[in-house]
Amino acid sequence: MKNCFIGQSGGPTVAINASLAGVITQCQKEGFTHIYGMINGIQGLLKNKFIDIKDKFNSEEKIDALKxxxxxxxxxxxxxxxxxxxxxxxxxxxxxxxxDLEITDFFYIGGNDSMDTVAKLAAYGETINSPIHFIGIPKTIDNDLMGTDHTPGFGSAAKYVASSMLEIAYDSSIYKLDAITIVEIMGRNAGWLTAASALARTECNDA
Structure with a gap:
């Protein structure tokens, strides 16, 4: 028997439900008996908030809709x-x-804090000889997870930032005004999204 927990944590991205769909699909192929979904991540699990989602996504149409x-x-x-x-x-x-639920695998989709949770659970599991596999699935628009070239979620956010900057630049360029526009772009301690704004530069503008 193979049973698993899947959770999502942190901020939403365009890609995070696609990652969930991928885990569910593979678990179904591997013959998992139960695929439990944590409601509101590890915090929800601590309050016994979880559901069995194996039968909720029993067709390609439902999986595609989730993606x-x-x-x-x-x-x-x-x-x-x-x-x-x-x-x-x-x-x-x-x-x-x-x-109690005979869990064999634990999947957690998220960014820095989520991967920290996976690392802590795996480390503790080793100390008590737990056979559970703890697997982190990276997701963050900040693109700041160590050991990754780029993370799911970053690409769509980078495109959004560049598109927004380009629209601002074009909007400003139609007037004969000297103007400075300041745009604040998030990124915690990382500058990848800010760097992505340079994608807005074209032969027509130097935004």
Whole structure:
């Protein structure tokens, strides 16, 4: 028997439901008995909020619809898992849930904090000889996950930024005015999205 948990965390991107669809599809091919979806990520799981989504996506049409759905199907959270030394009870509670449901695999789709959660669970699992596979699936528009060339979510955000900058530049260029437009672009400690604004430069403008 193979059972898994899948969760989504952090901010939504164009790609995050497509990543979820990919995990569900492969788990179905691998013959998982139960595919549990955490409602609002690890925070929801701690409150026993999860559903079995195996039978909800039993056709190519439903999987394809999920791939193109906006936002996050399973909901999200902004929860940073504490360290074992700070809160061992949380780990004991999670692993009890895993054992009760005979979980063999854990998939978490998200950015930095989500990958941190996966790393912490995997490390604790090793200390108690847990056979569960903990797998992080990268997603972040900031493109700042170590070890990745580019992350799902970054491409669509970069295109949005460049398109917006180009529209601002064209709109400004129709007037005979000297103008400065300041656009604030997010990125936490990374500058990839800001750098992507240079894609707006064309032979007609130097935005």
């Amino acid at each position: 193109h759905s906006p936002a996050m199907y399973l909901g999200s959270c902004r929860y940073k898992l504490p360290t074992v030394s700070d809160d061992k009870d949380t780990y004991d509670l999670l692993f009890k849930k895993f054992n």
